[in-house]
Amino acid sequence: SMxxxxxxxxxxxxxxxQVMSKVDRLGTTxxxxxxxxxxxxxxxxxxxxxxxxxxIGTLRSxxxxxxxxxxxxxxxxxxxxxxxxxxxxxxxxxxxxGALALASVVLALACVAQCGLLMLPPxxxxxxxxxxxxxxxxxKQE
Numbered sequence: 001s002m003x004x005x006x007x008x009x010x011x012x013x014x015x016x017x018q019v020m021s022k023v024d025r026l027g028t029t030x031x032x033x034x035x036x037x038x039x040x041x042x043x044x045x046x047x048x049x050x051x052x053x054x055x056i057g058t059l060r061s062x063x064x065x066x067x068x069x070x071x072x073x074x075x076x077x078x079x080x081x082x083x084x085x086x087x088x089x090x091x092x093x094x095x096x097x098g099a100l101a102l103a104s105v106v107l108a109l110a111c112v113a114q115c116g117l118l119m120l121p122p123x124x125x126x127x128x129x130x131x132x133x134x135x136x137x138x139x140k141q142e
Contacts, residue, residue: 012048014104019044063117 019041064072083106087099094102 012044012051014107015044059114059117 019037060069060073087094087102091099
């Protein structure tokens with residue numbers, strides 16, 4: 001199911017972000033960050049992104065009408081850009097761990113929203129066009 005694939009990829013990215021934040025805390029407290037944790041986190045992240053983008057493409061083609069796709073996608077980029085700008089402007093306060101935790105929260109919310117979208121009833125296909133009934137045949141009397 002699409003919720004499953006998208007949910008797995010979103011949660012894998014969130015777990016990867018949490019591992020990276022733990023590694024960051026280890027690295028900033030004087031300890032060294034274990035290379036195997038970094039490598040595994042990177043591989044999990046790449047696997048999740050490999051699942052995520054095809055899933056999103058499939059869902060976009062299923063739910064967003066082609067005639068309005070450009071407008072709808074541009075409207076949805078506004079909140080995304082606001083989140084990115086806000087995170088970048090507050091990165092000194094958040095730190096790497098806080099930024100990764102924020103990414104995890106946003107991904108979890110996206111996963112919940114996606115699963116909610118799948119709970120909606122499927123769209124009904126449009127009715128086929130009907131042809132007008134032919135006029136009744138007239139009796140010819142000679």
